[in-house]
Amino acid sequence: MTAQLLIGPLLRRVTGDRATIWVETSAPTTVRVEAEGGASGSAPTFCAYGHHYALIVVSGLAPGSWHSYRVLLEDHEVWPVAGSPYPPSVIRTRAADDADQPVSLLFGSCRQATPQATGRQLPPDALDAYARRLMADPDHRPDLLVLLGDQVYADETSHKVRRFLRRNRPAGHDGPADQVITFEEYTKLYLESWRDPEVRWLFSTVPSVMIFDDHEIIDDWNTSASWRADMAREPWWRERISAGLASYWVYQHLGNLSPDELDADPLYQKVSAAEDATDLLHDFGLGVDDPGSAENTDQPYQWSFALDLGRTRLVVLDNRCNRVLTPGARAMLPAAEWDWFISQAHGDYDHLVVGSSLPWLMPPAIHHLEAWNEKVSESRRSRRWAAFGEKVRRAFDLEHWAAFGKSFDALGELFRRLGEGGVGAPGHRVGAGGAYAAPASISVLSGDVHHSYVARAEFGHAMATPVMQLTCSPIHNEVPLPLRPLMRVAWLPPVTRAVRGLAKSAGASKPLVRWKRLSGPYFGNAIGTLSLDGRHAQALIEGTTKDGRLHEVVAAEYQP
Structure with a gap:
């Protein structure tokens, strides 16, 4: 054959x-x-x-x-x-x-399959639109495409995939009828999404790195400890999580590794040498399904990764699989992986770019709502009150950085120390006196929230390094119309003050950092570009028109 x-x-x-x-x-x-x-x-x-x-x-x-x-x-x-x-x-x-060469990063998240596959009347696919423009002007190709989660939707399948599930699942299967569960079913998601002709060409000619978000597994994946306990009782869950993580490792994660990292990855060496790696990957998928605990000192498999392009360092963080969900000790990353992240923040570079599928800086009112919810859900005074908080958490997807308050503050403190430079700062050393130079910029690239915006962090005093939140989502999806006004008002100061009062009443501390929206929000399909040249940074988010072209919708320039 x-x-x-x-x-x-x-x-x-x-x-x-x-x-x-x-x-x-x-x-x-x-x-x-x-x-x-x-x-x-x-x-x-x-x-x-x-x-x-x-x-x-x-x-x-x-x-x-x-x-x-x-x-x-x-x-x-x-x-x-x-x-x-x-x-x-x-x-x-x-x-x-290449120290003097500019760097261009294309980024975004949340891409459902082609309109022909989904049957939904979504706005034009921003990745398709970008591919068509690049075909007409190939000299302006980016250095890297950074995909920030929900590259496939295991829990929101197309008509085509649902037909496959109906025809191929054995009688009496107790899994969700319209969601994928097995590795074979996962392969159908990648087949329909990545064989889109324009996107297939784009992937063949622009390097790419990828990180998962929740929909590669299931909506609100690893929201909390009680969420995990509930899912563990589902008879189909073990197969789903094993297949989801194994397929992600094959289709997405492997390509994130450099040739040297591939040589050092023991799983890749075993898989590539095996006659049939099915059992290896099945057991791997089950074994890495552990977000850690405060008492667990074993280092989980690391999905986060880093790379350098010229004078730019990109660090992409796992915001999902390895979360610590122990009440009272919740963290976005386990201790060992956080230490690795800190080590990557040290180094000789001009621009630090952090890829985080979940925005670090959300609309402020939503941030305070999540901070309130974390305190209520972990209440020791009333089980009913804590149970109520957990219901609210799941109902409204309150599980971003603000819902992991210690991690939110730690990330802000790291950025502050980086941006201030000086003795003891975690930047790159300049001279023999122990002083460190502050980066020219710090940018957090994110997706998930199905709208796009640019915000700047403020640390209460003048700081040379601008710290920016760049959120671009979705590439090909949409936010329901009723939610758009809520996301707009969540930026308004009166609403922010009211929700901050609610968070304070529950014992949530005031954030160590404040932030100001510079541009957005934009709710259409979009793709973002971060251009870094010398000490200058420029962020551009482009949305799609009805006829599938790109136009500027959000922009910002920043430098020390």
């Missing part, structure tokens, strides 16, 4: 003179990538759950160059597709000394 290319190629990491390319094929085969200029790489596929994947490391790329490439299965060329109307897929490398 001749293997075919099912999904891909996805250009993932470009590091120095090497690049990684991910593919899914229809049968076992050897995948070879040949790039212009003589660079190449090959890898056999590995098998899991009856599916076949490969991650190919292409070596020998010339620095500061563009390399068109082709993909072969055995000796049969499968990419570019014969007769394709799209421009060639290329690998662009940065100069060997």
Whole structure:
């Protein structure tokens, strides 16, 4: 049986003179990538759950160059597709000394499958629109696409996927009829979403990194300890969480790793060497489903990752899987992973960019509501009051950084120390006196909330480093019309003061940082670009018009 290319190629990491390319094929085969200029790489596929994947490391790329490439299965060329109307897929490398090169990051979150697959009348897909523009102007391609969660929706499936579930599930299956549960069902989500022609071309020519949010598993994943206890009682949950995390590792996380990190990842080495990695990945998915506890000193599998592009450091955080949910000790990251994050904040860079699927700075009234809810849900005075708080938490999705108050404050304190520089600050060292230089900018890229805005943090005193919240969501979805006025008024000072009073009455402390909205909110489909050049930063969020073009909707410029 001749293997075919099912999904891909996805250009993932470009590091120095090497690049990684991910593919899914229809049968076992050897995948070879040949790039212009003589660079190449090959890898056999590995098998899991009856599916076949490969991650190919292409070596020998010339620095500061563009390399068109082709993909072969055995000796049969499968990419570019014969007769394709799209421009060639290329690998662009940065100069060997790229300190003075600008950096451009494309970002966003929350992308449901194509309109043809969903059957919903959603506004035009912003990623499709960006791909079409890049085809017409390929010289302005970004350095990296940062996808910040909900790349697929396991709990909000299309008509096509639902038909598959009805036809293929065994009689008497007790799982939700319209949600995916097994690994095989998860593969259908990626197949319908990533074979969108424009997006497939975009993924083949712009490097990408990805982090999950809740919908890759289920809405409000790991909201609280009691939520986990309730889900654990569902007879289908173990299969769902195992398949969800295993498929995420294969389809999304593997490509986040550089070639050296792949060599050091013990799971990847076992999976790629196994004749059939199904049992390995099934057990892995169950084993990593543990957000940790205050007493647990074992370090969980780390989904967070970091990379450098020129003078920019990008750190992308796991806001979901490894949460600490122990009442009274709740944290967005377990201690070991927080320490790793702090270590990444040290270093020689000009711009720090933090990828967080959940916004750090929410509309202020919503922030105070979440702070109130955390105190009420952990009340020791009244079980009924705590139970009421838990019901409110789940009903209104109150589980962002503000609902993990200690983590919210710790992140703000880190940014303050970074932004002030000086002796003892966690920035990069300048000179022999122990002083540290403050970064030119700190930007938090986020999604999740289905609207876009830019806000600036204020720490109560003049600070050279601007600290910005850049939220861009959704790429292809929508927020219900009744919620839009609520999200607008949540920025208003009178509403903020009233909800802050409520939070104070429950014992929530005043945030250590204040923030001001500079632009937005915008509620349509959108994609964001963060451009970093020297000490200057520019954020641009573009929405889609009815005819599928992009136009500016939110913008901000900042520098020391």
